[in-house]
Amino acid sequence: MSADRHHTEDEQDPASQGPLDVEGHPIRDEAQRAPVLPGAAEVAQRPSRTLWGDAFIRLRKNKLAIAGLVWVVFVVVVTLSADLWVPRYFADPVSTEFAGLESPSADHPFGTDRIGRDVFSRVIYGARVSLAVGILAVSISVLIGLIMGALSGYYGGLLDAFVMRTADIFFAFPYVLFAIVLLAILGPSYRNVFIAIGILGWPSIARVFRSSILSVKENEYVDAARAMGASDLRIMTRHILPNAIAPIIVYGTMSIGGAIITEAALSYLGMGVQPPTPSWGMMLSEAKALMGPAPWLTIYPGFAILTTVLAFVLMGDGLRDALDVKMKD
Amino acid sequence: MLKYVVRRVLQMIPVFLGVTLLLFMLRIPGFLPGDPIQLIVGERELTPALRKQIEEKNRLNDPLPEQYVWYVSNIVQGDLGDSYQKGRPVADILTDKFPNSFRLAFAAIIVEIVIGILAGIISAVKQYSFWDVLVTLSTSILVSVPVFWLGLLLQMFFGIQVREWTGGAFSLPITGMGDPPDLVHIILPAITLASVSTAYVARIMRSQMLEAMSQDYIRTAKAKGLTERVVVFRHALKNALIPVVTFIGIDLGFLMGGAILTESVFQWPGVGREIYLAVLQRDWPVVMGGVIVIVLIVMLVNLIVDISYAILDPRIRYGGAAE
Numbered sequence: 001m002s003a004d005r006h007h008t009e010d011e012q013d014p015a016s017q018g019p020l021d022v023e024g025h026p027i028r029d030e031a032q033r034a035p036v037l038p039g040a041a042e043v044a045q046r047p048s049r050t051l052w053g054d055a056f057i058r059l060r061k062n063k064l065a066i067a068g069l070v071w072v073v074f075v076v077v078v079t080l081s082a083d084l085w086v087p088r089y090f091a092d093p094v095s096t097e098f099a100g101l102e103s104p105s106a107d108h109p110f111g112t113d114r115i116g117r118d119v120f121s122r123v124i125y126g127a128r129v130s131l132a133v134g135i136l137a138v139s140i141s142v143l144i145g146l147i148m149g150a151l152s153g154y155y156g157g158l159l160d161a162f163v164m165r166t167a168d169i170f171f172a173f174p175y176v177l178f179a180i181v182l183l184a185i186l187g188p189s190y191r192n193v194f195i196a197i198g199i200l201g202w203p204s205i206a207r208v209f210r211s212s213i214l215s216v217k218e219n220e221y222v223d224a225a226r227a228m229g230a231s232d233l234r235i236m237t238r239h240i241l242p243n244a245i246a247p248i249i250v251y252g253t254m255s256i257g258g259a260i261i262t263e264a265a266l267s268y269l270g271m272g273v274q275p276p277t278p279s280w281g282m283m284l285s286e287a288k289a290l291m292g293p294a295p296w297l298t299i300y301p302g303f304a305i306l307t308t309v310l311a312f313v314l315m316g317d318g319l320r321d322a323l324d325v326k327m328k329d
Numbered sequence: 330m331l332k333y334v335v336r337r338v339l340q341m342i343p344v345f346l347g348v349t350l351l352l353f354m355l356r357i358p359g360f361l362p363g364d365p366i367q368l369i370v371g372e373r374e375l376t377p378a379l380r381k382q383i384e385e386k387n388r389l390n391d392p393l394p395e396q397y398v399w400y401v402s403n404i405v406q407g408d409l410g411d412s413y414q415k416g417r418p419v420a421d422i423l424t425d426k427f428p429n430s431f432r433l434a435f436a437a438i439i440v441e442i443v444i445g446i447l448a449g450i451i452s453a454v455k456q457y458s459f460w461d462v463l464v465t466l467s468t469s470i471l472v473s474v475p476v477f478w479l480g481l482l483l484q485m486f487f488g489i490q491v492r493e494w495t496g497g498a499f500s501l502p503i504t505g506m507g508d509p510p511d512l513v514h515i516i517l518p519a520i521t522l523a524s525v526s527t528a529y530v531a532r533i534m535r536s537q538m539l540e541a542m543s544q545d546y547i548r549t550a551k552a553k554g555l556t557e558r559v560v561v562f563r564h565a566l567k568n569a570l571i572p573v574v575t576f577i578g579i580d581l582g583f584l585m586g587g588a589i590l591t592e593s594v595f596q597w598p599g600v601g602r603e604i605y606l607a608v609l610q611r612d613w614p615v616v617m618g619g620v621i622v623i624v625l626i627v628m629l630v631n632l633i634v635d636i637s638y639a640i641l642d643p644r645i646r647y648g649g650a651a652e
Contacts, residue, residue: 169347172624174586177604181616184608185355261475265590268477269605284478288594291481292489302478310473317469 051246055322065318071311079127086121101294111296113286119297122278123304129279130308133194133263134256140198142252145205150236152206153213164210167203175200176265183271193272197259208251212244219243246323254316257309264305280305333639341628348624349404352617353397409618414610419618423600427622430599433591434584436519437526441577445527449534449573454561456539464531471528480521480594487517504596518595522588526580533576537569544568571641575634582630586623 059065104111110119152163170178179196186192216222217240225239266272267281275282280301287297383389387410388396403410409419452464484503492500502514541547542565550560592602600619607615 165343165347168344169351172344172348172627173620174583174589174623174627176589177586177601177620177623180589180605180608181620184611184616257473261473264475265477268475269589269593271608281475284481288481291485295485298478298481298485302475302482305475305478306470306473309475310470313469313473 051323055246055319059318059322062318062321064314065322068311068314068318071307072315075127075308075311076131079124079131082121082124082128086124101290103294104296110300111294113283113294113297114290119283119300122283123280123300126278126280126283126301126304127308129190129267129273129277130260130263130305133190133197133273134260134312137194137197137259137263138201138252138255140194141201141205141255142248144199144202146209146241146248148202149206149209150213150240153210154217154232154236154240160210163206167206170200170203176262179262179266180269180271183266188266188271188274190273190277193263193266194259196266197262201255201259204255205248205251208247209244212247213240216240216243250316250320250323253312253319257312257316260305260309260312330639334636337632337635341632344628345625346401349401349621350397352620353400355613355617356396356400357393404621409621410614412607412612412615414607414612414615419614422603422615423619423622426598426600426603427585429597430588430592430601431585433515433518433522433588433597433599434581436515437523437584438577438581440519440523441527441530441580444523445530446534446570446573448527448531450538450561450566452531452535453538453542461535464535468528468531471524474524476521476524476588477590477594479524480517480591483517483521484594518591518597521594522584522591526577526584529580530573530576534569534573537572538565541565541569571638575638578634578637579631582627582634585626585630 100112100116101114102108102112102116108118108120110123112118113122148163148167152160178200182196182199183192186196222235222239225235230238263272263279264281264284267279268285270282270285272281273279283301284298287294287301290297388399391399407420409423411418412422415422448464448468452461455461487501488503489500501517503517542561544565547560547565550564555564586600588599589601589605591597592599593605596602600623604616604619607613607619
């Protein structure tokens with residue numbers, strides 16, 4: 001929104017005559033005012049405050065969440081554009097031409113590793129693996145979780161008992177152990193890492209979605225839709241899902257951070273992404289033997305994991321506060 | 330009460346059967362990498378007679394349902410099969426390793442209880458103070474730190490840097506557990522293992538404490554003229570502790586099941602590391618046996634937590650009985 005439009009609007013309709021929100025208070029927020037054309041207020045078409053518009057306004061006030069968002073966007077842009085600038089100014093992530101360990105310098109800001117690979121470009125390219133695994137794994141979890149949650153919450157009965165007991169079985173396993181056993185079966189590889197993490201994540205999503213459905217499905221609009229002959233699928237996707245999606249979004253955002261940590265842990269143990277693809281976890285496992293002479297090998301990749309995961313956690317926290325109806329200001 | 334306990338125990342049975350079924354499926358040849366018979370034979374020459382003997386011993390030619398019954402009844406009797414690599418019974422191997430994992434788990438739980446609960450209380454009682462901000466910020470960071478990286482950093486700092494600064498006079502051991510096991514060796518692994526959970530304990534403690542402090546009975550206690558300390562520790566803390574204790578109890582179950590990452594970083598000879606090494610060597614009986622025992626421990630500890638919760642909080646058992 002442009003600054004001068006905001007300015008003229010302020011002159012033309014003072015806050016007291018501007019659009020009102022549900023409680024009759026004038027809406028002071030510029031995001032809400034922006035779509036209102038000068039003079040349009042009289043037409044009594046005030047913008048409705050949707051859940052998302054509302055949440056966005058509250059999210060914007062949360063500095064930590066915005067910092068998280070900015071960092072995630074930064075990491076995405078840097079790693080996706082890496083091909084354009086990293087080879088020109090820094091060494092290739094897999095090239096070993098500078099054989100040997102070098103401490104950080106102007107040429108190699110994060111130093112080089114045992115066989116002379118540039119740590120800086122490896123950290124940058126490593127972000128691709130982490131982000132891809134984080135996002136793909138959580139997408140798989142959410143997809144399975146939504147289906148299982150819908151089956152158990154909407155239909156209830158035996159199906160519910162079956163799905164929830166299956167979830168209990170998943171919860172009884174320690175997480176990393178389960179992931180390792182699964183990867184031992186599937187075979188360690190890039191693709192199998194996100195499949196394994198994705199499969200392990202569904203029970204939490206299913207539980208969250210199930211409880212949302214249980215609280216939504218008794219509403220009258222659901223009965224109304226059913227009376228009008230809507231199919232189960234349509235009721236679920238059009239009437240229940242939109243009203244139950246907020247906790248899924250919050251949970252999904254936080255899970256991306258968790259999936260990134262798990263990927264790093266699996267790669268650290270050698271059960272994840274395989275060389276030569278640079279991944280943060282694998283870099284740390286290679287760094288272990290050189291902890292004394294080359295601390296930079298341990299510090300930078302770990303810091304990359306920490307900041308990226310923290311960014312997703314902060315975004316998740318912010319979204320939770322922004323979307324939680326009970327926490328409305 | 331008895332009714333509640335019985336119902337709770339009965340609920341465990343389908344989960345246990347589900348876990349065993351899942352693991353049983355992995356025994357079916359072709360599911361796991363490597364021919365199981367070849368893995369058992371190892372370097373020896375595989376003669377048809379030897380193959381037949383192995384197949385019979387492991388009931389590989391029986392119909393699957395019969396195999397499953399045989400498998401579960403073995404587990405119930407404590408027979409987890411023999412290790413491919415070591416030839417020893419898996420149960421013996423695990424019996425050797427579990428005490429080390431328990432030791433580490435208890436050390437970590439102590440860190441969790443002392444630091445987590447204290448930090449949570451301070452942060453809640455002095456809300457918005459410097460300490461509160463410090464606790465809130467550091468818990469957010471701690472839950473985002475990969476445990477194994479924290480372990481590496483601690484090793485680097487206390488094992489290597491401190492030794493350099495003090496001219497070799499002082500440093501903490503970064504591997505193993507000493508023989509006999511001693512306290513010095515457990516410090517770094519325990520802190521590493523406890524890190525994430527301590528952050529969660531502090532967060533839960535803080536929010537529970539804040540909620541308890543806003544209750545009417547606290548206002549009443551304050552109005553009666555009781556001192557701040559009595560109000561905080563006698564009245565608020567008791568109620569706020571219940572969810573924290575639950576979390577710690579469940580966490581203890583998971584920690585006792587071995588910590589693959591921490592144990593690997595510090596080469597701690599526990600079950601987690603044993604299972605991880607077994608995965609690398611395709612020693613499936615050790616993996617399966619270890620997983621079964623760990624799941625049983627987790628379920629058992631959860632059961633104890635739930636029952637003690639029901640004893641402490643009557644609403645749960647009445648709510649349960651009404652179902």
